[in-house]
Amino acid sequence: MAAPAAASASKPAPESHEEEKPAEKPRSSNTAAPRPSLPATDSEMRQMDTKYVNMLLALDSIPPLYNILASFFTWILLAGFVLFPGTFTNLQTNNQLGGLGVAAVNVIKHVSLFVIAWVCTAIGAAGMGYLWYRWQANYIWLVNKIFMPGFLNSLAGILSTLSSVLGSQGATLSIGSKSTIIVTSSICGICGGLTAFYMLVLIRRLKKQHDAEVGKQRAGKHGEGFADLSKIQRKLNVV
Structure with a gap:
């Protein structure tokens, strides 16, 4: 009876297959753990991938210098238009003037002021044209x-x-007033036509594409903004 007991005692113990794990290095207190990235949903990806949204986000990326230049050029254009009427000659409605009154109205008073008005107008128009070319895609x-x-x-x-x-x-058009009306009317027509074309054609087209992919954006009661997905949901239900 002692032999089996001795044999069992002399039998080697089975080797463990578990590998020893290396000791973890202590993490430095100065090293911050990387923040996990949040997965974006399909609707968020579509909303950030439209050209209309890209233009809106690019407004904050345009350097402030160009915003200041835009305000300056449009202001100096207005300054030139305001200076023009100061160069017109006053026509005194007096019967003793006779034909001299009609000739006097065509005389430009303050020639230097008239030149300054034209310089301001030219600078404003040229600067606006440059900014149009510089940021033509937005x-x-x-x-x-x-x-x-x-x-x-x-x-x-x-x-x-x-x-x-x-x-x-006295409702009499002089040479200076005619030229002023022609210049101001031309710039007014150009800017007004471009405003209507960009807003009613180009921007509206981008807005329709954005609404079709993401949903129509509503202002909300107090301007908080929200996306109206009712049309998209109706299309999904029909499909």
């Missing part, structure tokens, strides 16, 4: 910063010129 920025302000400033210049003609010149 329709929203062009409308908000160039075309719409240029249209409104030109319209103000037309009203200022007409009020001066009707007031100081």
Whole structure:
């Protein structure tokens, strides 16, 4: 009876197949753990991938210098339009003047001021043209910063010129007032036509593509904004 007990005692123990795990190195307190990336849903990817959204996001990426230049050029254009009526000669409605009154109205008063007005107008128009070329791919920025302000400033210049003609010149058009009306009307027509074309054709086309992919954006009660997905859901239900 002692032999089996001795044999069992002399039998080697089975080797363990578990490998020893290497000791983990202590993590430095100064090293921050990487933040896991959040997976984006399909709707979020579609919303960030439209050209309309890319233009809106690019508005914050345009350097502030160009926004300042846009405000300066549209302002100096308005300054030139406001200076023009100050160069018109006052026509005194006096019967003793006779034919001299008609000749006097064609005389430009303050020639230096007239030149300054033309220089301001030229600088404003040239600067607006440069900014149009520089940021031609962002329709929203062009409308908000160039075309719409240029249209409104030109319209103000037309009203200022007409009020001066009707007031100081007795509704008589002089050479200076005619040239001023032609210039202001031309710039007003160009800026107004470009505003209408960009807003009603180009931007509306991009907005329709965005609404078809993501859903129509609503302003909300207080401007908080939300996406109206009712049309997209109806299309999915039909399919």
